Amino acid sequence: MPGVDLSVLGTPLRPPTRIHGGFANRVYRLDTDEGSYAVKELNLTNRRWRYRAEDVFRFERAAFAAGIPMPEPIAVDPRTLVHRWVDGERVPEEPVAPAYAFEVGEILARLHALAIAWDPEPADEPTPRDWPALAARATATSRPWAGELAARVEVFQTIADFVDGCVRPGPVVLTHSDVQPWNLLARDGRPVLLDWELSGLLDLSGELGSTALGLAKGPGFDDVRPTVFRAVLDGYVAGGGRLPPSGPSWFAYVIAGWLGHTRTNVLRCLTGVEAITGPELALSDEIARAGICGLPELFSRRRDLEALLP
Structure with a gap:
């Protein structure tokens, strides 16, 4: 995993474990002799907007200090976030x-x-309205949802207008x-x-x-x-x-x-x-x-x- 120097978190007890199911980024659990941590590898390749890692981390630290119930933010760099691991029910x-x-x-x-x-x-740029082209590409590449998208192109254009x-x-x-x-x-x-x-x-x-x-x-x-x-x-x-x-x-x-x-x-x-x-x-x-x-x-x-x- 690239990014933050994980050695400062202690001696690993085992290799990091991938936690599956994330919709945007990839998360690993790291257990060390000093505690357990959630290490998040940020997806920066196709974000819809610029990710302000340092600003978000500063906001998190302030929220944690104010008693907002959340994992403690530990470290950040432009590609990686580290929080203390929190057990709980999904x-x-x-x-x-x-x-x-x-x-x-x-x-x-x-x-x-x-x-x-x-x-x-x-200021936000206008919402993209390239749904007809996307539907055509999906059909040409045989994506499993191509027909469903093609049938809803006008609806997606209306949603963008809204x-x-x-x-x-x-x-x-x-x-x-x-x-x-x-x-x-x-x-x-x-x-x-x-x-x-x-x-x-x-x-x-x-x-x-x-x-x-x-x-x-x-x-x-x-x-x-x-x-x-x-x-x-x-x-x-x-x-x-x-x-x-x-x-x-x-x-x-x-x-x-x-x-x-x-x-x-x-x-x-x-x-x-x-x-x-x-x-x-x-x-x-x-x-x-x-x-x-x-x-x-x-x-x-x-x-x-x-x-x-x-």
């Missing part, structure tokens, strides 16, 4: 308990209250930006927040809508629990936060994020070459198909989801 992709959701809302309020300096990023045209009301907060079941553990039934690489400035409505929806539903959208959704918001208010105005912006961030994530994995698959970082090609195929099928369904239900808002 949170399945299904509605969580309302008490758990409430505590996640409280954690977000505490996180947003931290006074951390952060230089803004340059992402660019949706007004975000603010305020903008410095935050984790990806509080979802796959980035959470349950330790003694309480949340632990993992994987901070997407941290940055984000419209508050997008953060709350994405988090509340992710914790209130299962893999699809047939079982969205209003009590869990509202528990996140109630926890946020109890933690000292103020809710932004209701509207479509609450779901613009999750739609935009899924759109970009889908496109990134479509592009990885179209090369037909196994990359040395990030998800394996087979997993990228699964991610691409999930987005191609699932994102249009989410987009079609956004009006119903707005009924969950206060």
Whole structure:
């Protein structure tokens, strides 16, 4: 594994163990005579935006010092992150308990209250609209989801229009930006927040809508629990936060994020070459198909989801 000098973590007890299942990066567990660590090899080859490793690490250190439940950040360089290993139960992709959701809302309020300096990023470029060309390439290279993408090209163009045209009301907060079941553990039934690489400035409505929806539903959208959704918001208010105005912006961030994530994995698959970082090609195929099928369904239900808002 390249990057941080791991010898400073102690004498290894065994070779690092690959932890499979990551959607973007590769993680290894390293056990030494001084403790256990999660060593993350960052995928820098096809990110959708510049990764600010030092800034994210500084934000993590401040959050950890403030008592946010998370793994202790240990070391960083441009390609590698090291955290102290935390044992806990993985949170399945299904509605969580309302008490758990409430505590996640409280954690977000505490996180947003931290006074951390952060230089803004340059203005976002227009959302790519090359879906017809991607569908044609997928058909020519016989990707397993090519027909499904070709049938949904117009929908993806409409989604891109929505992402660019949706007004975000603010305020903008410095935050984790990806509080979802796959980035959470349950330790003694309480949340632990993992994987901070997407941290940055984000419209508050997008953060709350994405988090509340992710914790209130299962893999699809047939079982969205209003009590869990509202528990996140109630926890946020109890933690000292103020809710932004209701509207479509609450779901613009999750739609935009899924759109970009889908496109990134479509592009990885179209090369037909196994990359040395990030998800394996087979997993990228699964991610691409999930987005191609699932994102249009989410987009079609956004009006119903707005009924969950206060």
